[in-house]
Amino acid sequence: MSTGSPLFRLFLFVIVPMSILSLGAAEPFVPNYDESLIPAYLLPDPLIANDGSPVKTAEEWSARRAELLALFSEHVYGNTPIGKPDGWRATLTKAPVPFLDGLATLEEVQIDLFGDPKQAQLHLLVIKPASTAAKPVPMFLAINFNGNHTVHESPQISLATCWVPGGKDDAEAGLVLDHRATEKGRGYKATRWSIRRMIESGVGLATFCYGDIDPDFDDGFANGIHAACGAPGEGEWGSIGAWAWGASRAMDWLVTDPQIDASRVAIMGHSRLGKTSLWAGAQDERFAMVISNNSGCGGAALNRRAVGETVGRITSSFPHWFTPRFTTYSTKEGDLPIDQHELISLIAPRLVYVASAVEDQWADPRGEFLAAQAAEPVYRLFGKTGLGLGVETASPTLNHPVGEWIRYHIREGKHDVTDYDWEQYIEALLSLPGA
Numbered sequence: 001m002s003t004g005s006p007l008f009r010l011f012l013f014v015i016v017p018m019s020i021l022s023l024g025a026a027e028p029f030v031p032n033y034d035e036s037l038i039p040a041y042l043l044p045d046p047l048i049a050n051d052g053s054p055v056k057t058a059e060e061w062s063a064r065r066a067e068l069l070a071l072f073s074e075h076v077y078g079n080t081p082i083g084k085p086d087g088w089r090a091t092l093t094k095a096p097v098p099f100l101d102g103l104a105t106l107e108e109v110q111i112d113l114f115g116d117p118k119q120a121q122l123h124l125l126v127i128k129p130a131s132t133a134a135k136p137v138p139m140f141l142a143i144n145f146n147g148n149h150t151v152h153e154s155p156q157i158s159l160a161t162c163w164v165p166g167g168k169d170d171a172e173a174g175l176v177l178d179h180r181a182t183e184k185g186r187g188y189k190a191t192r193w194s195i196r197r198m199i200e201s202g203v204g205l206a207t208f209c210y211g212d213i214d215p216d217f218d219d220g221f222a223n224g225i226h227a228a229c230g231a232p233g234e235g236e237w238g239s240i241g242a243w244a245w246g247a248s249r250a251m252d253w254l255v256t257d258p259q260i261d262a263s264r265v266a267i268m269g270h271s272r273l274g275k276t277s278l279w280a281g282a283q284d285e286r287f288a289m290v291i292s293n294n295s296g297c298g299g300a301a302l303n304r305r306a307v308g309e310t311v312g313r314i315t316s317s318f319p320h321w322f323t324p325r326f327t328t329y330s331t332k333e334g335d336l337p338i339d340q341h342e343l344i345s346l347i348a349p350r351l352v353y354v355a356s357a358v359e360d361q362w363a364d365p366r367g368e369f370l371a372a373q374a375a376e377p378v379y380r381l382f383g384k385t386g387l388g389l390g391v392e393t394a395s396p397t398l399n400h401p402v403g404e405w406i407r408y409h410i411r412e413g414k415h416d417v418t419d420y421d422w423e424q425y426i427e428a429l430l431s432l433p434g435a
Helices: 006-015 058-077 168-172 195-200 224-229 239-254 272-283 311-317 324-329 340-345 365-374 376-381 419-430
Strands: 089-099 104-112 121-129 137-144 204-209 260-270 289-293 351-357 406-411
Touching (some): 058 239, 058 272, 058 376, 089 121, 121 137, 121 195, 137 239, 137 272, 195 204, 195 419, 204 239, 239 260, 272 340, 340 365, 365 376
Parallel strands (some): 137 204, 137 260, 351 406
């Protein structure tokens, strides 16, 4: 058999591993979960300004906060356009109707982000306790992955028309067809949304699909709001920045509704959308509470630990999430001028909740906890207690929430959103003083 024959080439592809054939190819990624293998690192101090001067008061924090926002924009998420676009326009497309056996009302809002519905639209589902006439209610604003119709099986909820992810299993089950929603998909993610529990607690929910803002695949930003704004260049915003911007455009609507307590709106996200909620909350101070659920690398977990998913792995798998510069820190996390504890610091003095799952080692639960702990000094500037734990605390007890203005829990189970998580978030939101 000659080396040029078709049979030999077939032998190569079928029998010989591709890693052997690809001379110079990168080694397969092997995540580290061993604490003893983490190299020594020094976290940057959020209370040391760029010029080396210390930040000692809440008033001085304002300038330092601006510096940190600029650093995260430059090195991680890109520069997000500021504020509501001139063409922003909201239309109530479904007037409030009874929901959950009369316990709640359901309505839908179409937000034309640039005035032209052909450019970009956000479809916001709003569910409120029926008692809102008596007093404005606190709200969760939570971005969903698969479409508003997946958070509850009710046919009252309009079927999503945007791009939705839909993996192989979802497609085979008929829940998604060519990245488009199907009727069969109604409520298939309802276990992640404790809607009845929220309503019975006197809390509402507003949600929209992240595909409304930017489809989650790397195609050079030829779609979503990037296409409307012009494809980003070097140093510009990626998908996380876009989704965060979309959350603020939804907030633009929520603050106009007299039945909603705009002083108690919490933004919540899971996984990549937990990264998004942190970045949205850091930039938009209208969010009174910011929730990171299992957000991991690029979210709440410290980059310098390089445990589980690393900067190198996340930027090679999902380059469109970040600004291109973030990729340059692959295997060089220590060169980053910031780390994720400073992202959490940017939410001060508002309430921030970081949640982990013990089986979600890919997201580095300990790194998420340490980042929340390292944000404590900024909260002290405002006379507020964060986690309230000593630096010697290795980690909190499983299923035992800790903290005041920085809250944290690690629960049993996997990478997911559970009723247990929502119980903690509801309690935390209700602890905030209302309007």
